[in-house]
Amino acid sequence: MRGQALKGHLDLLLLAILADGARHGYAIIDELRQRSDEAFDLPEGTVYPALHRLQKGGYLSSEWTEVQGRRRRTYRLTESGRGALGEQRLAWNDFTQAMSMVLKGVPWPDTP
Amino acid sequence: MRGQALKGHLDLLLLAILADGARHGYAIIDELRQRSDEAFDLPEGTVYPALHRLQKGGYLSSEWTEVQGRRRRTYRLTESGRGALGEQRLAWNDFTQAMSMVLKGVPWPDTP
DNA sequence: ACCTACACTATGTATTACTAGGTGTCAAGA
DNA sequence: TCTTGACACCTAGTAATACATAGTGTAGGT
Numbered sequence: 148m149r150g151q152a153l154k155g156h157l158d159l160l161l162l163a164i165l166a167d168g169a170r171h172g173y174a175i176i177d178e179l180r181q182r183s184d185e186a187f188d189l190p191e192g193t194v195y196p197a198l199h200r201l202q203k204g205g206y207l208s209s210e211w212t213e214v215q216g217r218r219r220r221t222y223r224l225t226e227s228g229r230g231a232l233g234e235q236r237l238a239w240n241d242f243t244q245a246m247s248m249v250l251k252g253v254p255w256p257d258t259p
Numbered sequence: 260m261r262g263q264a265l266k267g268h269l270d271l272l273l274l275a276i277l278a279d280g281a282r283h284g285y286a287i288i289d290e291l292r293q294r295s296d297e298a299f300d301l302p303e304g305t306v307y308p309a310l311h312r313l314q315k316g317g318y319l320s321s322e323w324t325e326v327q328g329r330r331r332r333t334y335r336l337t338e339s340g341r342g343a344l345g346e347q348r349l350a351w352n353d354f355t356q357a358m359s360m361v362l363k364g365v366p367w368p369d370t371p
Numbered sequence: 372a373c374c375t376a377c378a379c380t381a382t383g384t385a386t387t388a389c390t391a392g393g394t395g396t397c398a399a400g401a
Numbered sequence: 402t403c404t405t406g407a408c409a410c411c412t413a414g415t416a417a418t419a420c421a422t423a424g425t426g427t428a429g430g431t
């Protein structure tokens with residue numbers, strides 16, 4: 148999938164994953180890939196800065212942990228983050244609905 | 260609607276409107292607003308550059324017309340544009356499906 | 372005379388996903 | 402032992418693009 152497509156919707160994805168429980172970055176990438184059936188296979192350079200941005204915005208908190216000699220930064224939804232998740236999900240709903248209204252009636256390409 | 264959301268999906272919208280038949284920029288904006296039930300109310304500074312970009316990419320052709328003293332640039336889908344419409348529509352489908360897979364299971368906010 | 376809708380254009384800005392590089396740990400295999 | 406690969410993080414720079422802003426001009430109504 149052309150990743151550009153998720154421009155503006157990455158935050159929602161990350162918040163959604165973290166709604167399940169706290170996770171570290173690498174695990175988030177993994178789960179995103181699994182849950183989306185490989186469709187979302189995001190590079191680290193995409194996810195880490197986004198997590199930093201979300202934390203800076205107060206939507207996530209994080210803490211360092213050490214597991215078998217490997218340091219991990221575990222992220223957790225804040226109250227504000229949970230609110231943002233709800234809002235963005237509603238916005239996503241509105242958006243897809245508006246898209247399908249515009250797309251409705253447009254003929255599909257010939258697929259014989 | 261926060262317009263940022265359509266980042267990367269504007270082209271699909273424009274191609275979809277033009278699949279209905281040739282139109283000029285202002286009319287495209289109008290129809291986009293109507294078909295989306297006011298959700299997509301795009302500023303000219305968004306749409307015109309996008310049309311130019313699409314034409315430059317070979318997806319649209321255009322010609323000047325004059326209607327009651329007002330000059331209009333009427334845009335039309337090219338063959339290539341029709342192909343792109345099909346592709347982008349499939350991509351949009353894949354994208355929404357992947358999104359809903361990730362979103363599935365995430366609890367909605369309390370709405371009493 | 373003024374305002375609004377119509378209709379287009381150009382320039383600059385902010386956001387953001389991604390590229391490309393870098394650091395370091397650990398386990399398995401050659 | 403040395404190398405590879407998975408794990409795990411980071412940052413600086415780039416490209417794309419929606420939008421803000423400002424400008425040009427016509428037509429029609431008040």
